Amino acid sequence: MGMGNEPVLELVKVQKTYGEKVVLNDINLRVNKGEFIAIVGRSGCGKSTLLRIIAGLEQIQSGNIFVKEEKLNGRNGMVKMMFQDGRLLPWKKVYENIGLGLKTTEKRNEIISLLEKVGLKEHANKWPSALSGGQQQRVALARALIHEPELLLLDEPLGALDALTRIEMQDLIRDLWMEKQLTAILVTHDVEEAVTLANRVILIEEGRIVMDQPVQLPYPRQRDHPQFSKLVNQILNRILGKRENAVYNAERTVNL
């Protein structure tokens, strides 16, 4: 992986509150170019909010966010996001959805080649309503990638898909991440999915980062690999609060 030390995203002491409620507290995070980060945690821990903040869809109360060393202020064109529900425009054909925000003549060939990559070339002229949930998410992925984002945000994009489609989509996301040398942040509640895709898994609990776990297993990852299941269990135990009977040592896992 061409992972340099070049930071794409930096969060410094970020705090987010809704009225009295503190949603995110003292978040410090640095994401380097080429990294694939997975953020896990229980529902309501603030992981989706964190992603929406990075996308510029939510304001923060204090702290700073830098995208490519530029202070984030509202929306930033370098960051693209994929939502849990595809959010395709139903009145636009598949290829028009991918080209959203581009001029009509722009990037024709790129749209076609992306459609081919996500396996939807023959569906280019269909309405989104004619596609399955998995296919719609492929379109949403292509729509995000056509802009060659510096940072790709994935907000539980596979949450609503069936198990088989999920695995196919995970493979597709992994392949595209490698091929295009993307920098990505995935929010998921599925620890196995996090360990399958990411080279860093971050756990958020009650608005704080409580674990930042590198994953150094080679891609493509084998789910039956003993180190894979060990890592999954470790993270799960941490989430479930079984710290006493699980050996939790980030340093050791890295060196495995």
Added chain:
Amino acid sequence: MNGKKLLPWIIPTTLIIIWQALSTLGIISSRVLPSPIEIVISAHELTLNGQLISDVWISLKRVFWGFIIGGGIGFFFGLINGLSKLSESLIDSSIQMVRNIPHLALLPLVILWFGIEEESKIFLVALGTFFPIYINTFHGIRNVDSSLVEMAKVYELKGLSLFWNVIFPASLPSILVGVRFALGTAWVTLIVAETIAANSGIGYLAMNAREFMQLDIVLLSIILYALLGKFSDVIAKIIEKKSLKWNPSYQ
């Protein structure tokens, strides 16, 4: 044409045949209800002397211009009130107040203002079409899925491109419901206006025929209104089908 397409025609055709038979047998007097054939003959005569076409044409023009003016203004206010809360609080409650006045109640006033010239009919039709288009445009825009607007922000859509790519197509189904309502109101308004205050048009044709006890022409006028109402509804349906073909319920 297959059997399914014929199905809706069975009842009307049967009724007309029974009506004709009863007239021919003398069970229904032609002073009460002329037979279908008599109506067709009078339609034919009126077409030959040009009166029918000129009256239908003038009624169509009134509906068209009333609809364009009233619908256009309704669309404009629906748009700005839907897009801006400030404009909504300034304008909406006044519009809602005026809406509670049945627009046909203004007929005497309109006659005093405009006489029985074209303006009076077009004014009333415009007033009648304004409200359905205003309300449906306003609600269509207010009910646009906010998650799509948020997505569009991520893809740098702003201003006009946000409007044309997201907000307008999302509110179009509701706007078109308004169009169909408005067309219905437009014809009802015109019938009343032409019957009371006109010297041309289908309503005038009917009132004129009433004075001379020409029942066939009175009935013909009623049928004409029905046909024209149906005709504009069919056009609205075609527009709906064409512009909403992305929507599975219109496919």
